[in-house]
Amino acid sequence: MAHSQETRQAVRRAYVVERLALERAAKRNGVSYHTARAWKKKAREDGDDWDRARAATRMAQGGLGDLTAQLLEDFAILFQHTVEEVQSGQYSALQKAEAISRLSDAYTKTVKAAGGGDPRIARLSVALEVLERLAGFVQAQFPEHAGALMAVLEPFGQELAAAYG
Incomplete structure (x- = not known):
């Protein structure tokens, strides 16, 4: 099958x-x-x-690092579930673009805050900032393409995890 x-x-x-x-x-x-x-x-x-991608979800180790990693992991899971809801929900292209932009902004800020001492997280943060800018650009210039952007973001996220994880 x-x-x-x-x-x-x-x-x-x-x-x-x-x-x-x-x-x-x-x-x-x-x-x-x-x-x-x-x-x-x-x-x-x-x-x-x-x-390796799974291990990357727990980048920091020991004490406060474990707490930071757990919070970051929980946020990533919530982020993923929200993206799935936006993909499958009944939203207009403009609403999807707005949601992508806001989610990307929240994710970028969270990763930046958590990544102060870990260069891998810092690099991932820059990559996510680029995605945030792309989402904002699509929202402003090409809102009719929000659905296509959503279809690309998930598999591209796997590429980012492999490259920066």
Whole structure:
């Protein structure tokens, strides 16, 4: 049985972002554990190491760093769920563009605040600021393309995690 790219991304997101065990992530999305394991292996061969991306959610270690990492991880999960709601909800292109812009702004500010001592977080923060500017530009100049931007942001987020994680 062939699975859609959306299903593959949902399994990855559940494993990496929600930190579910691979078996639970697969089961939640109607995929066998063996299929999910094969996807994970293939992704690693293609440069998208799910384990590395998962570990990147806990960039800081020890004491206050753990608290910061946990808060950042919780915010990232909330951010992802909100993006999914905007994608699937009944919103106009202008409302989607506005939501993308506001979400990007909040995410950038949160990552910047958390990344003061970690250069990886600082680099990720710059990348997210670029996305924020892009969202604002699309909102102002091309609001009719907000849906297309939403379709691109999630897989591009995987690219950012691989590059800056």
